[in-house]
Amino acid sequence: MSLLSKTALLATAATLAAGAALAGSHSAENPAVKARKAHMQLYSHNIGILAGMARGNTEYNADAAVAAASNLADLSHINEASYWVEGTDSESIEGTRALPALFANMGDVQAKIDQLNAASVALSETAGNGLEAVQAGLGPIGQVCGACHDAYRVPNN
Amino acid sequence: MSLLSKTALLATAATLAAGAALAGSHSAENPAVKARKAHMQLYSHNIGILAGMARGNTEYNADAAVAAASNLADLSHINEASYWVEGTDSESIEGTRALPALFANMGDVQAKIDQLNAASVALSETAGNGLEAVQAGLGPIGQVCGACHDAYRVPNN
Numbered sequence: 623m624s625l626l627s628k629t630a631l632l633a634t635a636a637t638l639a640a641g642a643a644l645a646g647s648h649s650a651e652n653p654a655v656k657a658r659k660a661h662m663q664l665y666s667h668n669i670g671i672l673a674g675m676a677r678g679n680t681e682y683n684a685d686a687a688v689a690a691a692s693n694l695a696d697l698s699h700i701n702e703a704s705y706w707v708e709g710t711d712s713e714s715i716e717g718t719r720a721l722p723a724l725f726a727n728m729g730d731v732q733a734k735i736d737q738l739n740a741a742s743v744a745l746s747e748t749a750g751n752g753l754e755a756v757q758a759g760l761g762p763i764g765q766v767c768g769a770c771h772d773a774y775r776v777p778n779n
Numbered sequence: 780m781s782l783l784s785k786t787a788l789l790a791t792a793a794t795l796a797a798g799a800a801l802a803g804s805h806s807a808e809n810p811a812v813k814a815r816k817a818h819m820q821l822y823s824h825n826i827g828i829l830a831g832m833a834r835g836n837t838e839y840n841a842d843a844a845v846a847a848a849s850n851l852a853d854l855s856h857i858n859e860a861s862y863w864v865e866g867t868d869s870e871s872i873e874g875t876r877a878l879p880a881l882f883a884n885m886g887d888v889q890a891k892i893d894q895l896n897a898a899s900v901a902l903s904e905t906a907g908n909g910l911e912a913v914q915a916g917l918g919p920i921g922q923v924c925g926a927c928h929d930a931y932r933v934p935n936n
Contacts, residue, residue: 659817660816660817660820660821660824661817664814664817664818667810667813667814667861668861670810671861689858689860689861690861693857693858696853696856697857700821700850700853701846701847701849701850703843704828704843
């Protein structure tokens with residue numbers, strides 16, 4: 623999907639999020655915020671599996687490494703237009719660390735997501751070759767995660 | 780990935796989940812449980828967008844409908860072996876509705892996930908054709924969601 627059509631989606635996402643709230647939300651938390659936090663949780667889960675191996679905290683397992691990297695590729699292929707709804711930045715609502723700059727730079731955000739996808743696809747193709755391949759392939763993934771967080775997330779205290 | 784290699788993954792998933800806990804968990808909740816709840820949240824978010832249109836609560840939007848259906852296809856392509864860790868069923872720990880029967884029937888669980896994937900791919904190919912296509916395509920998705928919940932989730936009170 624082009625960036626232009628992603629932008630068009632954003633314009634209607636606020637309305638659409640109301641549908642999500644009807645179907646799935648069990649709390650008052652904004653449904654778009656809930657969805658993006660869930661998405662980040664799944665990134666964290668799969669990166670954690672790979673990082674655990676890379677750091678020697680868990681034993682290298684080829685199938686599990688390939689699965690985690692493939693999962694990162696699937697996750698970074700997801701269309702996030704319904705997550706980044708106008709009016710859900712950290713200066714507009716409670717409970718989010720998404721800076722207003724994110725919403726003003728959706729093209730750059732999507733470019734970073736595409737970088738993450740490329741790095742994840744690459745790792746999914748090498749992660750079965752051994753621990754060193756996992757360690758090498760995690761570098762570009764960590765870099766793009768950090769670049770997006772540095773630019774668009776409220777800093778850690 | 781074959782069911783056999785998914786089964787092999789389950790045997791090591793408990794160890795691997797420790798790595799996920801180190802990297803991403805901010806609470807004491809079991810990391811596998813957190814991941815599967817996040818995954819379900821994302822199913823709910825995308826099904827909510829489609830259901831909102833199908834029920835007439837939100838206006839039909841072709842791009843958004845295709846995006847949501849494609850997202851369901853990506854999500855149901857994810858390898859869930861690291862979620863369904865032995866000892867994390869509803870009779871072993873608090874905070875989960877995953878019945879022991881789920882863990883005893885991983886082949887059937889995976890077959891249902893594959894059905895969801897096929898139904899989601901099909902809807903992603905028709906969802907741009909109009910509201911009636913969304914309404915028709917949601918039927919098989921809801922059926923497989925319900926079948927899995929009926930068999931493997933602690934019932935609603």
